[in-house]
Amino acid sequence: MIALVNGHFTDGSRGGMVLRGGRIADFGPHIRNDSVPEGAQIIDCEGDLLSPGLLDMQAFVGEPGGEYRETLASVSRAAMFGGVTSLLTMPNTEPCVDDPAIVDYLRRRAGEKADVRIYPAAALTKGLAGQEISEIGLLQEAGALAFTDGKKSIERAGIMRRTMTYARDFDALVLHFAQDESLRGDGVMGEGEWASRLGLTGIPWQAETIMLERDIRLVELTGARYHAMAVTNPLSLDVIRRAKQAGLPVTCGVSINHLTLNENDIGGYRTFLKVNPPLPTEDVRRELVAAVASGLIDVIVSDHYPQDVETKRVPFAEAAFGAIGIETMLSAALRLVASEDMSLSRLFEAMSAAPAKILNLPQGRIAVGAPADIIRVDLDAPYVVDALKLQSRAKNSPFDAARLQGIVKMVWVGGQLIHSV
Amino acid sequence: MTSAPLFPHRHLLSIEGLRPLEIKLLLDMADEAVDVSRQVEKKRAVLRGRTQINLFFENSTRTQASFELAGKRLGADVMNMSVANSSVKKGETLIDTAMTLNAMRPDLIVVRHAAAGAVHLLARKIDCSIINAGDGAHEHPTQALLDGLTIRRNKGRIEGLVVAICGDILHSRVARSNIILLNAMGARVRVIGPSTLLPAGIEALGVEVFRDMNEGLRDADIIMMLRLQRERMNGAFVPSTREYFRFWGLSAERLALAKSDALVMHPGPMNRGVEIASEVADGAQSLIREQVEMGVAVRMAVLEALSQHLPRDPAPRMGGAA
Numbered sequence: 001m002i003a004l005v006n007g008h009f010t011d012g013s014r015g016g017m018v019l020r021g022g023r024i025a026d027f028g029p030h031i032r033n034d035s036v037p038e039g040a041q042i043i044d045c046e047g048d049l050l051s052p053g054l055l056d057m058q059a060f061v062g063e064p065g066g067e068y069r070e071t072l073a074s075v076s077r078a079a080m081f082g083g084v085t086s087l088l089t090m091p092n093t094e095p096c097v098d099d100p101a102i103v104d105y106l107r108r109r110a111g112e113k114a115d116v117r118i119y120p121a122a123a124l125t126k127g128l129a130g131q132e133i134s135e136i137g138l139l140q141e142a143g144a145l146a147f148t149d150g151k152k153s154i155e156r157a158g159i160m161r162r163t164m165t166y167a168r169d170f171d172a173l174v175l176h177f178a179q180d181e182s183l184r185g186d187g188v189m190g191e192g193e194w195a196s197r198l199g200l201t202g203i204p205w206q207a208e209t210i211m212l213e214r215d216i217r218l219v220e221l222t223g224a225r226y227h228a229m230a231v232t233n234p235l236s237l238d239v240i241r242r243a244k245q246a247g248l249p250v251t252c253g254v255s256i257n258h259l260t261l262n263e264n265d266i267g268g269y270r271t272f273l274k275v276n277p278p279l280p281t282e283d284v285r286r287e288l289v290a291a292v293a294s295g296l297i298d299v300i301v302s303d304h305y306p307q308d309v310e311t312k313r314v315p316f317a318e319a320a321f322g323a324i325g326i327e328t329m330l331s332a333a334l335r336l337v338a339s340e341d342m343s344l345s346r347l348f349e350a351m352s353a354a355p356a357k358i359l360n361l362p363q364g365r366i367a368v369g370a371p372a373d374i375i376r377v378d379l380d381a382p383y384v385v386d387a388l389k390l391q392s393r394a395k396n397s398p399f400d401a402a403r404l405q406g407i408v409k410m411v412w413v414g415g416q417l418i419h420s421v
Numbered sequence: 422m423t424s425a426p427l428f429p430h431r432h433l434l435s436i437e438g439l440r441p442l443e444i445k446l447l448l449d450m451a452d453e454a455v456d457v458s459r460q461v462e463k464k465r466a467v468l469r470g471r472t473q474i475n476l477f478f479e480n481s482t483r484t485q486a487s488f489e490l491a492g493k494r495l496g497a498d499v500m501n502m503s504v505a506n507s508s509v510k511k512g513e514t515l516i517d518t519a520m521t522l523n524a525m526r527p528d529l530i531v532v533r534h535a536a537a538g539a540v541h542l543l544a545r546k547i548d549c550s551i552i553n554a555g556d557g558a559h560e561h562p563t564q565a566l567l568d569g570l571t572i573r574r575n576k577g578r579i580e581g582l583v584v585a586i587c588g589d590i591l592h593s594r595v596a597r598s599n600i601i602l603l604n605a606m607g608a609r610v611r612v613i614g615p616s617t618l619l620p621a622g623i624e625a626l627g628v629e630v631f632r633d634m635n636e637g638l639r640d641a642d643i644i645m646m647l648r649l650q651r652e653r654m655n656g657a658f659v660p661s662t663r664e665y666f667r668f669w670g671l672s673a674e675r676l677a678l679a680k681s682d683a684l685v686m687h688p689g690p691m692n693r694g695v696e697i698a699s700e701v702a703d704g705a706q707s708l709i710r711e712q713v714e715m716g717v718a719v720r721m722a723v724l725e726a727l728s729q730h731l732p733r734d735p736a737p738r739m740g741g742a743a
Contacts, residue, residue, distance in 0.1 A: 191622075192622045193622035193626075194622075196597075196622050196623055196625075196626070197437070197625075198538065198559060199537035199538075199556070199558035199559030199560065199594060199597060200537050200538075200557075200559075268541050269542065313514070315534065315537070315539035315542055315556075315557075316536070
């Protein structure tokens with residue numbers, strides 16, 4: 001039994017918490033140094049924030065097949081430092097996660113190597129090829145929590161329709177990366193003035209929005225539970241707004257990169273800022289932040305995408321897409337609170353309670369009986385990011401040398417202290 | 422005692438970032454280089470003992486020859502590396518190639534590469550001066566300088582002229598560099614082409630956009646035609662060459678819509694009968710051959726301007742202690 005005292009919660013109220021048997025036994029202002037239950041180990045939180053650990057529902061790892069980029073062990077350490085206690089891994093591995101045996105392997109491997117909770121998402125179509133429905137039922141039995149082809153869109157509407165219809169029978173959550181391949185073409189950044197100035201091929205907003213619009217029509221038709229993995233422009237926000245107003249089972253997410261960086265940061269062809277979908281303009285970034293604040297966008301994800309440095313040390317157009325972010329997600333996101341664009345409670349909701357609800361997981365909230373996945377954060381502690389010192393194997397961080405605030409000082413998963421600085 | 426260098430940049434990576442005075446300085450130096458080039462004895466010693474490497478990742482005849490001549494006229498040892506058929510094909514990365522070259526201690530490297538920004542990447546990894554000879558659809562600064570020089574020598578000024586850049590703006594580094602340079606020097610720049618060949622947000626670069634060539638040519642002082650790459654002609658961006666020539670080709674009749682003393686330019690190589698009619702290309706209003714001559718002069722000017730920043734051996738000591 002552990003008693004955390006002298007902390008505060010995301011709503012600003014002060015108080016403490018008692019963890020027992022891997023669960024939250026009690027919490028609130030009455031948990032004080034002089035009132036903790038007999039026999040409890042007391043930890044003085046010195047006024048720091050106590051919140052549920054973050055749940056990142058979009059992390060690409062690399063195990064199996066890409067261990068040089070990231071392993072379950074290394075992503076777990078990165079997550080721990082970033083205050084992320086649960087994460088959903090994407091199935092784009094080698095081999096990909098389209099077989100129950102691989103889901104089983106990942107779960108056992110994560111149990112051995114990772115201190116945080118790792119949940120595999122499985123392929124929506126066999127071989128991520130966008131042609132045939134994967135074994136959604138068997139994969140679900142093996143423990144797959146959601147179904148997605150990662151950063152590959154299912155181009156053909158007929159296949160998407162049948163896949164969604166089938167998924168609905170299992171009440172399986174479909175995560176889709178909506179992007180029309182032919183509209184993306186060779187695009188490497190957002191279409192517009194900056195791309196034109198840099199002589200780079202642009203990707204129009206419509207590449208995302210047209211596919212998203214199609215998907216929403218298919219949700220209407222099939223009734224499947226659908227989550228749009230990346231909503232990054234005002235046209236797409238309109239589509240989501242209408243879908244939600246119509247009461248469809250639709251949710252969506254946005255990456256921390258799209259909320260805290262803009263395309264001007266690409267500057268002199270900085271390949272670590274090459275992500276897909278591409279970074280927004282500053283105006284659009286503000287709209288996305290407002291959409292998270294209002295709840296139109298449900299969740300914030302890290303979109304953690306480790307890349308070997310060799311695929312980034314090439315000209316921009318030839319560089320690979322992707323940025324790591326699980327370790328810096330929280331402190332980068334706290335910029336949005338510092339700039340008063342978002343309340344602390346909404347920010348944490350978007351990174352814990354909201355994804356937990358979408359994935360039907362019991363964590364992500366502070367309630368009696370909820371899993372004791374708790375982080376203690378010194379919100380004001382400043383630091384300078386040094387990409388080489390990040391825990392991930394890959395070092396492709398767009399926040400290298402950035403000045404951030406917010407250090408995760410302690411992390412409990414299931415009541416066990418796994419991290420302390 | 423040495424005076425401070427006149428040209429403040431160590432590399433020439435783009436026109437963007439050059440101030441009008443710096444552009445003017447390069448054009449003035451190029452004017453002098455034209456005189457040198459027209460003498461019987463063309464050789465100068467500005468770059469004597471210096472090594473210039475022309476590193477071309479894309480095939481190019483005229484630009485490479487032009488840089489080679491320019492370097493040689495200034496006394497440099499010039500080495501051409503056409504990387505289209507070398508170790509880069511065997512998987513060596515751009516950075517490795519750069520490091521290898523760097524170890525050979527060149528003074529100046531002229532680079533052309535198919536990817537926008539590749540030259541910037543090299544400039545960050547290499548110690549010597551870098552000249553961008555074209556990077557993807559980004560910039561081709563010496564082409565814009567030679568175009569500016571050609572215009573200035575024929576019209577006496579750039580300021581106030583109406584310049585129409587016509588054709589495939591989307592894929593053109595020549596267009597980007599020219600838009601920036603001509604704007605900086607006070608010209609009024611128009612771009613003309615089918616919308617499939619115009620980049621998004623091009624207006625933000627300070628140009629007037631025309632889809633109708635007849636309208637766009639009205640009152641133009643300078644007409645700058647761009648090459649349409651063969652692979653873009655057959656349905657990908659425009660339906661056919663004959664349709665393209667019908668609507669965006671520069672015929673003699675169309676040329677008559679511009680000012681009567683309008684001049685025609687083309688960075689070459691031309692597709693006769695696709696973007697430009699032969700009679701126009703070879704006609705009295707054409708500056709196309711003069712552009713080639715100015716190309717050498719401008720590159721001499723750029724090499725000389727950058728050489729001001731090259732490290733020098735200490736002067737030998739004369740006699741005993743001073």
